[in-house]
Amino acid sequence: MAELSVGPTVHPFDENRRTVEPGLSAEFAGQHGHEGLDPAAYALRPVRIVAGESRVYEAVTFPDNAWQGCELYLRRCKSMGMIGGDYATIDILNEAGDIIQDCQVSRAGFQYLRSQLKFKVVKDD
Numbered sequence: 001m002a003e004l005s006v007g008p009t010v011h012p013f014d015e016n017r018r019t020v021e022p023g024l025s026a027e028f029a030g031q032h033g034h035e036g037l038d039p040a041a042y043a044l045r046p047v048r049i050v051a052g053e054s055r056v057y058e059a060v061t062f063p064d065n066a067w068q069g070c071e072l073y074l075r076r077c078k079s080m081g082m083i084g085g086d087y088a089t090i091d092i093l094n095e096a097g098d099i100i101q102d103c104q105v106s107r108a109g110f111q112y113l114r115s116q117l118k119f120k121v122v123k124d125d
Contacts, residue, residue: 057122
C-alpha cells in the first residue's frame with residue numbers, strides 16, 4: 001500500500017467536516033437520508049488525541065481503486081461494530097490531501113485498521 005503525501009496541515013477537528021456512514025455509496029445514502037462515502041475519497045488517515053495533543057498517523061491509499069479500498073475497510077469496521085466511540089477519528093482525504101469526511105472508530109476499530117494498513121505516527125521534523 002502506498003503512502004499519500006498530504007497537503008497543508010488541517011486541524012483534526014475542523015467543524016466543517018462531514019461524518020460518513022460507512023458501507024453506503026454516496027448516491028444510495030443520499031436517497032435514504034444518510035451521508036455515504038464521498039466519491040472523491042482517496043485515502044484514510046487516523047488521528048487520535050493523546051495527553052491533549054493530536055497524534056496524526058500516515059495516510060494510506062489503495063493503488064488499484066482508492067475509493068473502493070477506503071469503502072472496504074470502513075465497511076468492515078462497521079460490520080464488526082467498530083464504528084462509533086471516541087478512540088480515534090479516521091480522516092477521509094481526497095487526492096489533494098484535503099479532509100472531506102471523517103469517521104469515528106472504537107479502540108478495536110483503530111487496532112484493526114492499524115494491523116491491516118500498517119500506518120505509523122507521523123513524526124514532526
